Amino acid sequence: MQAILTHLTHLLGEAGIVRAAADKAPYLREWRGRLEGDSTAVLLPKSTAEVAAVVRLCVQHGICLVPQGGNTGLVGGSVALKQQNSLLLSLKRLNRLRAVDAANFSLVAEAGCVLAAVQQAAAEAGRFFPLQLGSQGSATVGGLIATNAGGTMTLRYGNMRAQVLGLEVVLADGSIWHGLRGLRKNNSGYDLKQCFIGSEGTLGIITAACLTLVNPPRHPRTAILACASPQQALAVLGVLHADLAAFELMPQLAIQTATTHSTGHSTGHSPSCRNPFTTPYPWLALVETHNIALEPALATLLEKNLILDAVLAEDSVEAAQFWQLREAIVAAQKQLGASLKHDIAVPVSAIPAFLDAAARVVEETIPGARLYAFGHVGDGNIHCNISQPVAMCAAAFTAQREAMAMLLHDLALQHGGSISAEHGIGRFKREEFHRTVAPVELAMMRQVKQSLDPKGIFNPGVLF
Amino acid sequence: MQAILTHLTHLLGEAGIVRAAADKAPYLREWRGRLEGDSTAVLLPKSTAEVAAVVRLCVQHGICLVPQGGNTGLVGGSVALKQQNSLLLSLKRLNRLRAVDAANFSLVAEAGCVLAAVQQAAAEAGRFFPLQLGSQGSATVGGLIATNAGGTMTLRYGNMRAQVLGLEVVLADGSIWHGLRGLRKNNSGYDLKQCFIGSEGTLGIITAACLTLVNPPRHPRTAILACASPQQALAVLGVLHADLAAFELMPQLAIQTATTHSTGHSTGHSPSCRNPFTTPYPWLALVETHNIALEPALATLLEKNLILDAVLAEDSVEAAQFWQLREAIVAAQKQLGASLKHDIAVPVSAIPAFLDAAARVVEETIPGARLYAFGHVGDGNIHCNISQPVAMCAAAFTAQREAMAMLLHDLALQHGGSISAEHGIGRFKREEFHRTVAPVELAMMRQVKQSLDPKGIFNPGVLF
Numbered sequence: 001m002q003a004i005l006t007h008l009t010h011l012l013g014e015a016g017i018v019r020a021a022a023d024k025a026p027y028l029r030e031w032r033g034r035l036e037g038d039s040t041a042v043l044l045p046k047s048t049a050e051v052a053a054v055v056r057l058c059v060q061h062g063i064c065l066v067p068q069g070g071n072t073g074l075v076g077g078s079v080a081l082k083q084q085n086s087l088l089l090s091l092k093r094l095n096r097l098r099a100v101d102a103a104n105f106s107l108v109a110e111a112g113c114v115l116a117a118v119q120q121a122a123a124e125a126g127r128f129f130p131l132q133l134g135s136q137g138s139a140t141v142g143g144l145i146a147t148n149a150g151g152t153m154t155l156r157y158g159n160m161r162a163q164v165l166g167l168e169v170v171l172a173d174g175s176i177w178h179g180l181r182g183l184r185k186n187n188s189g190y191d192l193k194q195c196f197i198g199s200e201g202t203l204g205i206i207t208a209a210c211l212t213l214v215n216p217p218r219h220p221r222t223a224i225l226a227c228a229s230p231q232q233a234l235a236v237l238g239v240l241h242a243d244l245a246a247f248e249l250m251p252q253l254a255i256q257t258a259t260t261h262s263t264g265h266s267t268g269h270s271p272s273c274r275n276p277f278t279t280p281y282p283w284l285a286l287v288e289t290h291n292i293a294l295e296p297a298l299a300t301l302l303e304k305n306l307i308l309d310a311v312l313a314e315d316s317v318e319a320a321q322f323w324q325l326r327e328a329i330v331a332a333q334k335q336l337g338a339s340l341k342h343d344i345a346v347p348v349s350a351i352p353a354f355l356d357a358a359a360r361v362v363e364e365t366i367p368g369a370r371l372y373a374f375g376h377v378g379d380g381n382i383h384c385n386i387s388q389p390v391a392m393c394a395a396a397f398t399a400q401r402e403a404m405a406m407l408l409h410d411l412a413l414q415h416g417g418s419i420s421a422e423h424g425i426g427r428f429k430r431e432e433f434h435r436t437v438a439p440v441e442l443a444m445m446r447q448v449k450q451s452l453d454p455k456g457i458f459n460p461g462v463l464f
Numbered sequence: 465m466q467a468i469l470t471h472l473t474h475l476l477g478e479a480g481i482v483r484a485a486a487d488k489a490p491y492l493r494e495w496r497g498r499l500e501g502d503s504t505a506v507l508l509p510k511s512t513a514e515v516a517a518v519v520r521l522c523v524q525h526g527i528c529l530v531p532q533g534g535n536t537g538l539v540g541g542s543v544a545l546k547q548q549n550s551l552l553l554s555l556k557r558l559n560r561l562r563a564v565d566a567a568n569f570s571l572v573a574e575a576g577c578v579l580a581a582v583q584q585a586a587a588e589a590g591r592f593f594p595l596q597l598g599s600q601g602s603a604t605v606g607g608l609i610a611t612n613a614g615g616t617m618t619l620r621y622g623n624m625r626a627q628v629l630g631l632e633v634v635l636a637d638g639s640i641w642h643g644l645r646g647l648r649k650n651n652s653g654y655d656l657k658q659c660f661i662g663s664e665g666t667l668g669i670i671t672a673a674c675l676t677l678v679n680p681p682r683h684p685r686t687a688i689l690a691c692a693s694p695q696q697a698l699a700v701l702g703v704l705h706a707d708l709a710a711f712e713l714m715p716q717l718a719i720q721t722a723t724t725h726s727t728g729h730s731t732g733h734s735p736s737c738r739n740p741f742t743t744p745y746p747w748l749a750l751v752e753t754h755n756i757a758l759e760p761a762l763a764t765l766l767e768k769n770l771i772l773d774a775v776l777a778e779d780s781v782e783a784a785q786f787w788q789l790r791e792a793i794v795a796a797q798k799q800l801g802a803s804l805k806h807d808i809a810v811p812v813s814a815i816p817a818f819l820d821a822a823a824r825v826v827e828e829t830i831p832g833a834r835l836y837a838f839g840h841v842g843d844g845n846i847h848c849n850i851s852q853p854v855a856m857c858a859a860a861f862t863a864q865r866e867a868m869a870m871l872l873h874d875l876a877l878q879h880g881g882s883i884s885a886e887h888g889i890g891r892f893k894r895e896e897f898h899r900t901v902a903p904v905e906l907a908m909m910r911q912v913k914q915s916l917d918p919k920g921i922f923n924p925g926v927l928f
Contacts, residue, residue, distance in 0.1 A: 101811065101813050102702070102813075103698055103702060103812060103813035104811040104812045104813035104814070104844075105705065105812065106811070147651065148651050148655070150649050150651075154648060154649060155648075158626075159648075159649065161655070162622075162626070171904070171908070175904050176904070177902075177904050177905060177908065178902065178904075179905065181880065181882070182811040182880060183809050183810070183811060183844055183880075183881065183882055183885075184618060184619075184623075184809070184812075184843035184844055184845070185614050185618060185623065185809045185840070185843050185844060185845045185882070185885040185886050186809055186882040186884070186885060187611065187612050187614075187662055187882075187884050187885065187886055187887065187888045187889070188882050188883055188884045188889060188897060188901065189889060189897060189901065189905070189906075189909050189927055190659070190662065190663055190908075190909045190912055190927075191612070191625070191658065191661070191662050192905065192908055192909065192912075194655065194658035194659070194661075195654070195658070195659070195912070197655070197658075198651055198654065198655050199654055214705065214706060215702075215705045215706040218706065234567055238566070238567060238679075241569065241678065241679045242678060242679040242682065242754070242755055243755065290706070291706055291707065291755075291756070292755070292756075345647050345648070345649045345650055346647070347565065347568040347570070347646040347647060348567060348568045348569065348648075349565050349566075349567035349568040350568075376649070379648035379649050380568075380647055380648055380649060381648070381649045416645060416646060416647075417647065418645070418647055418649065418650040418651075418652050419652055420650070420651050420652045421647075421649040421650060421651065422649050422651055423651065424651045425651070425652060425653060433652060433653060437652065437653065438641075438642065440635070440639050440640070440641050440642075441641060441643065441653070441656065442653075444635070444641065444654075444656055444916065445653050445654045445656065447915040447916060448654055448656075448659070448912070448915055448916075450915060451911040451912055451914060451915035452908065452911060452912075463653055463654075
């Protein structure tokens with residue numbers, strides 16, 4: 001290890017390699033404290049050529065690399081572990097916005113650009129980058145692509161995969177693939193960028209991306225609709241589908257918790273959340289549309305008795321309050337003690353049956369546990385977060401973590417679903433992934449890994 | 465070969481294997497007659513299990529397989545050649561529509577379903593399948609996926625890749641990958657379906673797909689706009705972008721040819737084409753929107769002098785006539801003698817510069833040749849079709865085919881473009897592909913091929 005560190009210091013300069021424990025700490029710690037990482041040094045290359053040179057050195061010395069973006073992932077995918085003879089490579093300094101091409105509805109950003117900077121650059125060019133998620137101030141382009149991030153607007157604009165037109169990637173032999181095309185149509189051989197998107201840093205190091213832009217929403221409108229059941233919410237989704245940017249579903253329990261325990265207003269960091277209804281409707285759907293007048297559509301839904309009630313946000317402040325209701329659920333649950341969280345997707349049509357079955361499984365397994373099943377119902381992605389029963393201690397509750405995950409994952413798979421909708425597998429879900437994946441599918445993934453990273457130098461322990 | 469044929473006959477039955485020359489002919493001939501295929505027998509399995517059994521037999525006997533859908537491809541990708549010890553496998557009998565799930569906006573179709581049947585099934589469920597192209601009566605789901613087909617509505621709905629939620633594939637060892645998920649979000653390891661989409665039958669045999677549906681256009685509107693230049697057309701595109709389903713650009717030369725030589729009306733097979741303008745405007749843009757009132761947008765464009773003129777189709781009959789103007793260009797060009805065709809894409813912003821440069825290159829190389837550069841400008845896909853000079857014989861003109869292709873491909877690449885936007889590489893473009901692809905990229909493609917089809921049994925001679 002010492003030999004390569006001398007080479008790396010020479011290559012990257014003092015600013016490009018961090019060795020003091022205190023300085024390394026923010027890069028090594030899994031941000032929720034679930035895993036303590038370790039790396040003799042943290043590498044901070046500032047160009048694609050430097051990344052390539054680092055890879056070549058690591059290949060020569062038999063050292064593995066753990067690529068890291070904003071370190072905001074939820075599955076431990078960017079943590080370097082002591083036993084794996086690996087070095088952590090942060091893309092943070094590779095953060096130039098290389099080009100904005102408004103006429104092509106595209107821009108080229110390096111891997112270390114944070115999402116908010118991409119959104120800002122798009123806005124300055126009169127365009128809009130349609131991926132939005134909680135950590136946009138810290139999540140980076142490279143990480144978003146490596147994890148195929150989701151967010152709230154998948155329904156209209158797709159996941160991160162759909163935003164990527166081209167990639168620049170440093171490969172496992174240290175060569176650079178210059179695939180930064182800005183094309184919507186290109187059928188010249190295999191679409192290689194697809195291999196790297198969502199590969200969680202295991203096949204190559206993404207150094208830059210050409211991303212697609214759209215026009216800003218012309219008439220952004222946000223409303224909250226009251227529904228009697230998930231079935232009714234799906235009927236609404238069926239009607240509004242083509243016009244929806246977002247469609248989030250929340251049960252009454254989550255609304256109560258969010259409005260009771262919301263701390264947003266008091267901290268001043270975010271608008272207070274607001275439930276526009278005094279009636280405790282069983283389910284609320286938060287809808288956002290971008291380019292239509294939502295009023296006539298809501299009137300029709302009410303006329304046809306497809307919803308119980310509806311409130312349209314009068315302005316962007318009220319729209320933000322509605323969104324805060326949705327966002328406050330996670331924060332508010334923290335006040336209820338320990339949580340078990342699950343990132344599940346099922347076919348949209350299977351949501352009602354899945355929700356019923358999940359409620360039964362949770363109650364049977366941990367009586368009194370409170371299931372908060374909410375989320376991006378428009379694309380089938382339901383976050384099943386469970387709060388501990390009032391009369392149970394946190395330790396006894398969290399001891400059920402693996403058992404509960406297995407039950408809910410099995411249930412998701414029985415409904416044609418996924419055990420990881422938008423967070424990925426990383427290290428935390430690796431065992432569950434291997435338990436549930438079809439052998440034919442896992443074998444193919446190993447073949448792809450073997451073909452693009454034959455020596456296994458990228459992100460060991462993630463996925464495999 | 466005789467040994468395997470006995471086994472195959474036993475496996476597939478008499479209806480599943482075609483050996484008479486006359487019966488084989490439609491499967492063997494490249495449909496424009498550019499290449500004569502050969503296969504001792506044509507295999508017509510009617511289930512995924514049969515396809516898998518065929519693959520296992522072929523592996524045992526060292527025989528390759530050429531998968532074929534509707535045999536409507538443009539690059540010779542579904543032609544079995546004599547020298548390659550291969551058998552042609554048609555997916556035509558694997559044509560069941562397995563399931564329609566309107567609430568999930570999805571359906572499951574087998575590889576041999578024709579596109580029109582998928583569109584029909586979607587319509588019967590109150591939904592819409594948004595891929596539309598000329599050969600929809602014969603192109604099949606498997607072929608559309610294997611070639612990542614494009615069409616006229618990529619701008620809004622994406623290519624075929626964007627319509628695929630899940631796949632069932634018979635792999636190179638004869639095992640079956642059951643990946644028919646109906647999910648919008650799934651980050652459980654590599655997204656393997658992406659490897660097979662656009663792989664032109666070289667990595668596995670797609671036997672079924674779960675496809676995504678949308679709601680039918682609420683207010684379909686078609687208009688033709690008159691523009692002074694491609695630059696002006698791009699300005700219009702920049703304004704209308706979020707609302708457009710299609711945006712096709714046609715030069716005056718193409719309009720003249722289409723209206724002069726159109727045969728649609730006389731054959732009775734299609735509506736006559738119609739140029740709504742008497743003024744010979746330099747460029748016409750055909751726009752289609754699905755969910756907005758187009759009138760106010762056109763009024764604004766006229767007010768701001770972003771267009772020279774505009775005509776909105778009054779009804780679906782007139783809309784069809786406008787589309788026929790676009791479609792008639794290709795047919796009308798046949799009346800002008802021999803053609804050299806090119807399926808090019810460039811970044812949308814590079815279209816004006818590319819068109820200028822292409823016109824210069826064509827005139828310098830073959831003085832008097834007539835360049836018809838038209839097409840899906842909304843996604844950067846320009847079909848550069850060149851008609852022979854009036855005073856030149858066809859043979860002398862077509863002798864320039866390779867030289868002209870090289871020049872235009874080089875030009876496309878200089879503008880950040882692609883030598884194959886939507887048709888693929890197949891056999892016809894293989895040499896050009898190898899001449900122009902970056903070695904790093906080709907090496908990666910070979911690695912992927914090697915990993916998923918190590919013995920090279922699928923579609924030899926295509927891509928590689």
